[in-house]
Amino acid sequence: MKIEEKNVEYVKKSTYKKLLWGLIIVCLLFVILIGYGVYWAFYDMNRLPTGEYLTEATSPDGKYTLKAFVTNGGATTSYGIHGELVFNEKGNKTKNIYWNYREETADIQWIDTNKVVINGYTLKVPHEKFDYRHQQ
Structure with missing residues (x-):
């Protein structure tokens, strides 16, 4: 083999x-994008419907307030309860910590x-949350 042929073969292998x-990187990015899309569409608690205000309860030290909302999914789905934790000391920042299906009332203690x-x-606040979609 001549040197030119070896160089051409090396360039082909390199290409x-x-x-x-x-191709591997593009496929990996596509899989990651699809995975994130599924999470965003079906599991992200920040996309929960707000619903109608139902009740609220404040923690004994006044640090947190848990607000409950009832959501109506329409004619084809049942009611659900959405719980939102309000951080009273942090400018009323909120975090969704509770989402359950087939409930119409909220008993908060x-x-x-x-x-x-x-x-x-x-639930231990502020870190734990309950989402019926993640239960077996």
């Missing part, structure tokens, strides 16, 4: 490797300053 890596029971589900 195929670059194309293969490019604070156990202590960081534990709340919503319709029988105990």
Whole structure:
């Protein structure tokens, strides 16, 4: 083999490797995009419907307020309860911590300053949340 033929063969292999890596990266980005789209459409608690105000309860130390809203999904779905935690000391910043299907009322009881029971589900605020879509 001549040196020119070896160089051409090396360039071909190098080009195929670059194309293969490019294809792998594009496929990986596509899978990540699809995965994020599914999460955003079906599991993101920030996309919950607000609903109509139902009730609220403030923690014993006044640090948090849990507001409950009832949502009507329309003719084909049942009512649901959406719980929103309000940080009273942080400029009323909110966080969705509770979402349950087939409920029309909200029974909120604070156990202590960081534990709340919503319709029988105990949550440590502000880190835990309950979403019926993630239950088995």
